[in-house]
Amino acid sequence: MSSMWKYKYFIDVVENKSFTKAGTINYVSQTAISQNISSLEKSIGGKLLNRGNGEIILTEIGEVVYKRAKEILSLEQQMIREVEHVKNKGLLLVGIDSAINKRMWMMVENVYETYFSDCPIVFTKVDCAMGALMLESRDLDVFVGYPTEVLRRIPAIEKKELCHQSVGIYVGKQTTIPYGEISLDELKNHLYYRANQYGVSLQEEAEEYLKGSCPIIETGNVETMKLKVEFNDGFAFVDRDYFYRNDGEIRNLKNYEKECVLKMYYKADCNKRTAFEFMEKLREELK
Template sequence: MDQQLLVFVTVVEKQNFSRAAETLHMTQPAVSQHIQMLERSVGTKLLNRSNKYVHLNKAGEIVYHHAKEILGLYTKMRNLVDDLTNTATGELSIGASYTFGEYVLPHIIARLREQFPLIKPTITIGNTYEIEELMTNNQIDVGIVEGEIKSKKLHVEDIAEDFMSIIVSGKHPFAMHKDLTLQDLQNETWIVREKGSGTREATDGMFEKFQFSPKDMMEFGSTQIIKESVEAGLGVSLLSHWAIHKELKLEKLAILKIQGFPIIRKFSLVTPSTKFQTKASEVFVTLLKDKEGYNII
């Protein structure tokens, strides 16, 4: 059954029997046979076929969602059994929200590869909501987020502090002021992340805490785009010190000195609520909890 599910998932993601066969190193008739066997097993058709592409029908969407979860669990089971007799090795799937994933995680991975070269990490970057979904569906081994995790089925543990400040272009008139208040920024354009991200959650929390309502706001889906936009003078933003340390050194961005800032939030480690972990996951979590790994600024 696991082979049928693997073939099915591959066909869905490649949207084509020929490409799936090439990926799986199988013949196209063999791929078709696995799909037919799976459809007979569940008692209904799962795919809508056209000349070039295949698409999921409603039943296929259900099977695809659960197949991804089953394959994820199967991989974890196999890795756990392998770990009984082997050292830390194999695949490690990591999910991280943008700030941690883009500005902190690469340094942690470099230390991991130096100490455990047989571990092969893969990284998925997404907002907090997306990382929570991946973990819930057993598609990643470890998650690191800066937003709030809603699910009660996951284990969440704070691992580091993150400092957030309001930033402007290094050429902004406010860059040299030392006695600003948040109300001085009422007429500025605020550039914020999308709903679901930890940075947006922190920004909305800041607005609520200070009872502040900006008159103009733009929403962007990338921290890098926000930094470039602020540097270009399009507006102001609330960002993590991790994300802006290079621009601060080059004086392209400036932190505003406002009472009540920086805001402190937590980076959180997210793992399945189970006592079983692969050795690869264990050594990675140990590195995450080593505070020396965060001395990158």
């Protein structure tokens, strides 16, 4: 077996303080864990762990091996990421916010089929938080999504505006909110749900107007926000044109001039010409 696996098993035993848990994590038996750590001790030439009174304690040699084993595994992971980046040099990796509906996906597909059918492009549906992480680690070249704090925090990120849309209201099919175009006054005394991962749901002007008349409830993500709206007779502010709805409905918002904006994010040092060509063509498609 590769020494890498022995190091991994050793680290898992130390951090979980259990051979059994280390086996469960790695889908192997406790015996296999013990055998691999014994093999590692033989190759190192010293005892790594002391076991007694139900405790697992690192020896002095074990402390050195534990520290260096973590560094070795970290370097291996970095190497794998760098190799993947080299292998993906010819690919364009595009992420699209999971809150975006099929209408936008059809436009993306049309751009691809019209201009890039001979170019390898991989499209991935991810939420904003994951999109931000993938941009930072260069597992995405372009992310199409809404402005959020998590994207603003990424260093050296550039952005291009894609399109502007009207803000609408997402409600459940059994809602008591009146049918048709909705005014802010008609939303009073209803539950207002918002998700930090979905920037459109954070409408400062509307919140100021509704303050004191609508309980504002934070949700962890967009999917939770939709479910809460549908089952609790509430509402959420959404992109009227491109929001991916579940079983609820999107209503027009009356006398509210604030718009939402979709943007395309990319690393400032992105050197893939295809990325810029793709962003430009997608922009043209939405004009």
